[in-house]
Amino acid sequence: MKYDHIKQAVYRKIESGEWPEHHPVSSENQLAKEFQVSRMTARRALQELSDEGLVVRTRGAGTFVAPLKSQSALLTIRNIADEIRLRKHRHHAVVRLLEEVDAEPGLATLFGLQQGAKVWHSVITHFENGHAVQVEDRHINPALVPHYLEQDFTLRTPHEYLCEVTPLTEASHQIEAVSPTSMQQQWLDLDQAEPCLQIQRRTWAREGMVSQAVLTHPGSRFRLGGHMTFSQKAKVLKTQTKK
Amino acid sequence: MKYDHIKQAVYRKIESGEWPEHHPVSSENQLAKEFQVSRMTARRALQELSDEGLVVRTRGAGTFVAPLKSQSALLTIRNIADEIRLRKHRHHAVVRLLEEVDAEPGLATLFGLQQGAKVWHSVITHFENGHAVQVEDRHINPALVPHYLEQDFTLRTPHEYLCEVTPLTEASHQIEAVSPTSMQQQWLDLDQAEPCLQIQRRTWAREGMVSQAVLTHPGSRFRLGGHMTFSQKAKVLKTQTKK
DNA sequence: TACATGCTATTGTATATACAACATCAAGAC
DNA sequence: GTCTTGATGTTGTATATACAATAGCATGTA
Missing domain, CATH: 1.10.10.10 (Winged helix-like DNA-binding domain superfamily/Winged helix DNA-binding domain)
Structure with a gap:
């Protein structure tokens, strides 16, 4: 061959x-x-x-x-900022936290770090036309990403920064419905606890796991949609059964 | 060409x-x-x-x-019964409703039927190891599907039946987080209203829209997961931007 | 400067051919 | 009956060639 x-x-x-x-x-x-x-x-x-x-x-x-920036619309959930701009709406972000913290045991293992190692942590709320539509709670593997804490994430989302800095090779996702924690509720400006759509996204580069993000959307302000035709469906199927 | x-x-x-x-x-x-x-x-x-x-x-x-039966794992959400059996768990279904009803105006339009036409309606609860994990609330276009009301859906899910009867060509999905209605809560044996993951799936055949299903999962008992590598991601992207 | 022209490199389509690898079936040997 | 063998048809790989369509650049012209 x-x-x-x-x-x-x-x-x-x-x-x-x-x-x-x-x-x-x-x-x-x-x-x-x-x-x-x-x-x-x-x-x-x-x-x-x-x-x-x-x-x-x-x-x-x-x-x-090929440029890798753009993402599959449905699963990786394209960059929230792009998605909002695509709808011709205003986007802005507020950085709630940007810090170095002790890694939880589970996360340290995933990152391939020692117990109690330091990792970076950011919490950012994304607004669409002034309404909070996503809170992005992200942990970063400092061994693979430089200068994370010095970025201004009101200008460029963490996802955009990661795509530039490291060539991502894999991603996994989990979607579930949850009740928001009181902190999430506060970050999303919710009056009361309404059901939230929560997406956990993990991304890998060749050297190992780069980042874990938990994206929480208020159910009343967010919906994940998609459409596929027969042949496209078959194509996706094929890529997934191939493994 | x-x-x-x-x-x-x-x-x-x-x-x-x-x-x-x-x-x-x-x-x-x-x-x-x-x-x-x-x-x-x-x-x-x-x-x-x-x-x-x-x-x-x-x-x-x-x-x-190619056989079309198997579906893309992530978006179309494979047949819930298959998914449960894949996990080596027990599956059974209970038919809550199976009836002919007046079509709501919106649905009649989608189906291409006259206002007030009759459509078929089924509500089925799916159990995994005895716990309710999905309630499937489905409307069917009677013009395109024969003998729907005579089926025994404890033996074969509506989705399986539809796949056999009509060659499906397209599907669209919406995913959101909601609070269950009191009926849904009852059908899912929920003690209290917990956040639910709700998937709306519409399927088309060549002649028109065949069915609309609303699949509701308790957040505590269901999670939608997926994993894709770099090149697979790119492939999905391509099929979606192609349109 | 601004525009038009043409050259060249590159990818896209189509054809003809050769051989390799494999599946299926039928005929024959035992 | 059971197994082997071989013929045949099919897809997979590789090559050589020809021409079409387009992008980019350089050159010439007004």
């Missing part, structure tokens, strides 16, 4: 960070020459990488490493 | 139901002859359909229409 050889070579360049977003990928002819294969074989490698969304190809221009 | 011509021809056969699950698809050579193209062009059509999960290809055997 020569084409798979080429795919993996390109994949390594991207995954290692040697080729960042928008970096040009060798052209079909260059790869064909370099790997001593025909252009059609090199083409297949790039084509499959494109199908998988790792590179973007433009006729006449070339092949480039 | 000759290859796209072939893709669409095959797609129509599948979508129309003329080729059911596991039905053999014409071979590359047959298609090449039929459409007056080279084998490589016919091959591309089948290959892309395979990438999209519509057909399954086996070297030496041939190409076949």
Whole structure:
């Protein structure tokens, strides 16, 4: 499988960070020459990488490493700020906490740190047209993310910062319905405890787990929606059963 | 784009139901002859359909229409009964309501029916190891689904029945956190109103909207989870931005 | 400067061919 | 009946080639 050889070579360049977003990928002819294969074989490698969304190809221009910023709309829940702006609404954020804390035992294990090691912690409330729609309670692995505490998260969300600083490779999510804690209630400006949609998101880079975020949305002000056609459904199914 | 011509021809056969699950698809050579193209062009059509999960290809055997039964794990939320059995737990269902009712105006519009037309309505509680984990409140378009009221839904879930009777082509979902109504609370054997995760699922066939289901889960007994790697994430992203 | 033209590199589509790997079935050997 | 063998059809991989469509750049022109 020569084409798979080429795919993996390109994949390594991207995954290692040697080729960042928008970096040009060798052209079909260059790869064909370099790997001593025909252009059609090199083409297949790039084509499959494109199908998988790792590179973007433009006729006449070339092949480039795909930007990873934008996220799948439904599961990773795109950056809340982008989502709000997409609806042409105003977004602003208020930083409630930004601190260094002792890691809880469970989290220390997930991060691969010693018991009692320090981790970074931020709590940020996101507003849509002046109404609180999400409180983002996030813990960060300081071994993998530099200068987290010095960022101004009213300008750029933690998620955006993480995407820039580290190449994320995996994510897991859990969605559940909960009653907000009194602190969450306060952070969301809720008069009374209403049901909240809570999403736990964990993200990994190649070196290990980068961050855990707990995103809490008031049920009355947030809804998670999606739509898929038959063939798209089948495609998602395939990516999931493949593992 | 000759290859796209072939893709669409095959797609129509599948979508129309003329080729059911596991039905053999014409071979590359047959298609090449039929459409007056080279084998490589016919091959591309089948290959892309395979990438999209519509057909399954086996070297030496041939190409076949893919089984659609299994659903994407995260969004369509696989059949609750399957999910429970997958965890090696006991599942049973209790039918709370199974009746013909007047369609609400909104639903009649969605179904493409006259105001005040009759629709079918079922309410079923699903139990995992004896604990209620979901109440399924479903409305059915009687124009597209036969004999719904005569089914025994303790043996086969409505979702399973619908999948057998009609070829579903699209689905949309909304997820939110709510307080249960008093009826839902009763159907779920809840002592007090706890936050519930509520999923609204609408499904379409080619002829129109088939069904609307509202699935309500007690927050304390249910969690929606998922995991995806980098390249899978990118693939999902692509299918969603494509529209 | 501003615009138009054309050249070149790159990706997209289509074809023809060759061989490899595998599944299925039928005929024959035991 | 059971197993082996081989023929045939199918998909998978790889190559070589041709032309189309587009992007980007450089060059020439007004």
